[in-house]
Amino acid sequence: MWAFIHKLGSPKWFYGISAKLQPWFWAAAALLIVTGSLWGLAFAPADYQQGNSFRIIYVHVPAAFLAQSIFIAMAVSGLVFMVWKIKVADMAAAVMAPLGAAMTFVALFSGAVWGVPTWGTWWMWDARLTSMLILLFLYLGVIALRGAFTSRDSASRAASVLAMVGVINIPIIKYSVDWWYTLHQPASFTLTSRPAMPTEMWLPLVIMVLGFYCFFIALTLMRTRSEILRREANKHWVQELVAGQVVKVPAEEAR
Amino acid sequence: MAFDSFSEFLAMGGHAPYVWSAWGVTALLLLATVWHARAEQRQLIKGLKRRARRANSARGNAQ
Amino acid sequence: MHSSLHGASNSGSSQSSETAQQVSAVPLREHNGGLMTAVKATLVRDLTLLLRRRGEVLNPLVFFALVITLFPIAISPDPELLAVIAPGLLWVAALLAALLSLDSLFRSDYDDGSLEQLLLAPQPLAALSLAKVAVHWLLTGLPLALMAPILGIMLALPAGSYAVLALSLALGTASLSLIGAIGAALTVGLARGGVLLSLLVLPLYIPVLIFGAGAVQAAIFGEGVSAHLAILGALLAASLMLAPWAIAASLRISING
Structure with a gap:
């Protein structure tokens, strides 16, 4: 167990194993997202209440799921980095943050656009949208804090602490915002919570969610590899890798 | 199939601007992140190779 | 301001070194006392400093x-x-x-x-x-x-x-x-x-x-x-x-x- 953790922590080992894993996740992501998109856009029936604007759910919900999951993943990586000093965990956390912020933005944008046909306005202080907005600020805080330090080690540790503090607060923020919303808007209905969605509606949603998760894993692997090269550029194994032309052409790896 | 024709599919029952802008922005952001990650990787590898070549030639000059 | 600050922290550390000597005699109780002393010293020092500014x-x-x-x-x-x-x-x-x-x-x-x-x-x-x-x-x-x-x-x-x-x-x-x-x-x-x-x-x-x-x-x-x-x-x-x-x-x- 310990040997495994430390092996996983070795950037060299991670660089090798991620090269093997990466194509599978890219393929799965592409397959799932294309299938889910076609199904969700063209084949799923229109909603009886919202009509076709309901199809925004297939990007809004996966993005919102991912936005929350990435923050948790980032905090877990931070914890692993702080406890076991595993540098790869911090590199992963560093590359996750911008993607998490991007996903939060997607969730916010699609929610706002969805609001126009549903509520007749671009922005409602809806519970989900409000928590998403706060989550975006949390992401921006982590990214800004990491960028503010000149020493990389301090930046990593500070970002890890903030991610952990944030992840403890996310459920508290979520529940308090939900509570606040039900207090102030008792009669209106939220975008996505509805009784008993038929199978042909939620199955593409599940596919899209899985596809987004695969995309997240694939992109994180890829960018962590870049981060390894950046931080370990002076290490012997990287220079050997480059000298021996073992480094593959990126175009092949990205597929 | 929820639509009878392709033009109906594009019209999204009158909700076209909302559905397509939400989907478009999502697709654009996903593709942009992939593009950015690839560009980043290429640039890094290019820089590393350049460094290795320079180190080699420096060693060659010294000999 | 600086002298007062060092005075306060000095008194804190001298207290804790006193307690450190007592620690060898009665380990458990005095250790707690050391913590309380340090907390009290920090409280007093910060209060004094802030009330001056x-x-x-x-x-x-x-x-x-x-x-x-x-x-x-x-x-x-x-x-x-x-x-x-x-x-x-x-x-x-x-x-x-x-x-x-x-x-x-x-x-x-x-x-x-x-x-x-x-x-x-x-x-x-x-x-x-x-x-x-x-x-x-x-x-x-x-x-x-x-x-x-x-x-x-x-x-x-x-x-x-x-x-x-x-x-x-x-x-x-x-x-x-x-x-x-x-x-x-x-x-x-x-x-x-x-x-x-x-x-x-x-x-x-x-x-x-x-x-x-x-x-x-x-x-x-x-x-x-x-x-x-x-x-x-x-x-x-x-x-x-x-x-x-x-x-x-x-x-x-x-x-x-």
Whole structure:
């Protein structure tokens, strides 16, 4: 167990194993997202209440799921980095943050656009949208804090602490915002919570969610590899890798 | 199939601007992140190779 | 100011070295005594220092009053309208005033090196930083809470909610000080940490704001406020348990990095 953790922590080992894993996740992501998109856009029936604007759910919900999951993943990586000093965990956390912020933005944008046909306005202080907005600020805080330090080690540790503090607060923020919303808007209905969605509606949603998760894993692997090269550029194994032309052409790896 | 024709599919029952802008922005952001990650990787590898070549030639000059 | 500071910390360390000698005789009890002595020394030292720099204590209060003055000017002097928005305004303004004072929480100690001494102390840093936060709350949060009812009168806050306003602010600002201290500790080593600090801390303030302002609003509508105050108390208990460790870890990062 310990040997495994430390092996996983070795950037060299991670660089090798991620090269093997990466194509599978890219393929799965592409397959799932294309299938889910076609199904969700063209084949799923229109909603009886919202009509076709309901199809925004297939990007809004996966993005919102991912936005929350990435923050948790980032905090877990931070914890692993702080406890076991595993540098790869911090590199992963560093590359996750911008993607998490991007996903939060997607969730916010699609929610706002969805609001126009549903509520007749671009922005409602809806519970989900409000928590998403706060989550975006949390992401921006982590990214800004990491960028503010000149020493990389301090930046990593500070970002890890903030991610952990944030992840403890996310459920508290979520529940308090939900509570606040039900207090102030008792009669209106939220975008996505509805009784008993038929199978042909939620199955593409599940596919899209899985596809987004695969995309997240694939992109994180890829960018962590870049981060390894950046931080370990002076290490012997990287220079050997480059000298021996073992480094593959990126175009092949990205597929 | 929820639509009878392709033009109906594009019209999204009158909700076209909302559905397509939400989907478009999502697709654009996903593709942009992939593009950015690839560009980043290429640039890094290019820089590393350049460094290795320079180190080699420096060693060659010294000999 | 510096001599007083070193005097205070010297007395603290001489006390702890005295106790260290007694530790060999009666290990367990005296160790606790050492911690209490150190916490007390930190409390006294910080209180003394802050009371000498009265400006730093008064600034948040003046800021609070000023912001509250801006709203009737910007919106309308109509008492009925003001009464509706008063709970939220008072809470947001108090929150911003508390935020304003955070940057100086560790700043001067960081600049003159006494924060490093705190890190080197044999007592747990979490307890010592908790003492510092307690002083911060005593001289910022509590005065803000006491001052809020006066500003409430000026905003035509409906009767019956004044006590709840002060109580919710007193409870809430304690959580705010604890959470904010994490951000202050993370940014104390940075040259321009002020703006970053508010970005880090404000999102974490939202639950406290929701239940704090909610308590005042519930009091106005004549509903029960005990649920709100209980949740504020729960938030405070949770931050009391967790925040000191995060503050200590953050201070270590800022000092050693």
